[in-house]
Amino acid sequence: MTVDAAKLTRRPIAAGDAASLAELLNAIEVVDVFGEYYSEEDATDQINAPSLDLERGTVGVFDGDRMVGYSSAAHKPLVDEVHRVTVSGGVHPRYRRRGLGAELLAAGIAGAKALHAIHHPDRPLAVDAQNNALNDGARACYLAAGMTPVRWYSHLRHPLGAAAVEVSTPDGLALEGYSVDNDAEFFAVSNEAVRDRWGGVPMPLEQWRAFLGWSAFRPDLSFLLRDAADGAAAGVLLAYSWDADTAATGVRDAHLLRIGTRRAFRRRGVAGALIGHALRAARSAGFDRASVEVDADSPQGSNGLYERAGFTVARAEVRYTLTP
Template identity: 75%
Template sequence: MAFDLASLTRRPITTTDAAALAELLNAIEVVDDFGEYYSESDAADQINAPLLDLDRGTVGAFDGDRMVGYSSAAHKPLAEGVHRVVVSGGVHPEYRRRGLGAQLLAAGIASAKVLHTIHHPGLRLAVDVQNNALNDSALACYQAAGMTPLRWYSHMRHPLGAAIVDVPAPEGFVLEGYSGDNDPEFYAVGNEAFLDRRGGVPMPLEQWRGLLGWQAFRADLSFLLRDADSGAAVGMLLTFFWDADTEATGVRDAHFMRIGTCRAYRKRGVAGALISHALRSAQDNGFDRASLEVDADSLTGANGLYERAGFTVVRTEVGYTLNV
């Protein structure tokens, strides 16, 4: 497709762009295979993320009313040592190989610098991106911008059915579903557990509220494990489901977005029991499979846990970083 880069309009993304963003993301998915499809409401959830600075952190490239590319920089409200700003973006397949991707990546890096100056000027800045490991053109774009590969992520799936390994809750622990009453405990357990991720910092409450406000959140498939004696919440699992994925693929996928165990209760079967119960619940609720993403070099050994539960790797994504 012939077009002039100079003819494209570039401006911050606004809350009225949800339909255009969903159309763009779905066109990208056909080629790049992230396993994600978007409805207009899903795109609106992304745009309306509580901590996303639309004016300073986003750029949309438009050909008339059609969004043909975008970049988005998300700063960290809390950071220690290094402020890691995550930049995401993409270009419509019909508009590739003209330099638009490089321009949008440069815009994302520039946005990251602006946000860093505002929020954490006293820390070092690292700009992180992530893409399908098979997307050679995107990886070449990152390398041309001076970015280097840092981390790999495994996208894993479970077929449910006979592959489910039944793991009962450890003796002295009880399972319970998500509710408004135990929401603070889900939040607290998740924050403690995720501190052990590389660069892990607590999730601000505002961001937590935004995440659980997505239409995709499945409270009925999200679970907490509690120590019956002390009453302490020790593990949690959050599940999400996107209708748009099913409409595009015909497959109902229960995505385990966050799984965590408090440090003092690890190696005691907490996560295994939560995963087993969630898999069985997904099966009973008519889902076709379950999925999750994990750091391929997880510091807590999560990869082995998921493999023992019956998950297998279906796609790898690679994270690149730029130390500024």
């Protein structure tokens, strides 16, 4: 295919672009392999994310009505020392090697700077992007833009079936599933635990509501452990499953998207128990597999925790950062 990149249309992504964005993301997945497929509803969730400013932080490249490339910059509503803006993007495989990748990355970085100037101009800025460790083209593009690799993430999978680990609840703790009654505790524990992670910042309530409003959220696979004596929440686990992934791969995957333990309850087996209960629940619900993304450089040594539970590494991703 011969395409003149100069004749393609550029504009901010709009709410009505969900179907075209989903088609583009699925085409990118075939080549770049993130383990993610999208339905129109999933793409709508991404477009409607509270951290996304469509006018200032997104660019879509169109060939007629078809989106063939995109870039988005998602700012953090809340920050600590550094405001980390996450830039995402991609180009349809048939439209690559025409300079669109570099153009869209530059647009994402520019959007990140603009959003930073609006929301947190008094803090240092870091622009982050993440991609499959095997994607040489993306790596070259990031390095050419002045970005450097700073973090590595492991994507692990558990086969469930007979391999699911049986884990008992630690003494003095009680297990319960997610409900509207304990939603506030899930929110509080999640926000407290994320502070100890690299680049982690609390999530505002609006973002939490959107996060749990995704159709992929599985409350039946999400759990909380609390102190049986005083009722204090000790740790939480949130699980998700995307129908588009199942339709594309034939594999029903339970993704453990968020796991956190309050500092006062660490080293008591809280995370391991939550993972074990989630694996059992996923197996009972007929899931084929469980998965999780882990910071391979985590000071908590999370990879070991999951490997002991029966997970194995499926792929790795790299986080690149630019500090303008």
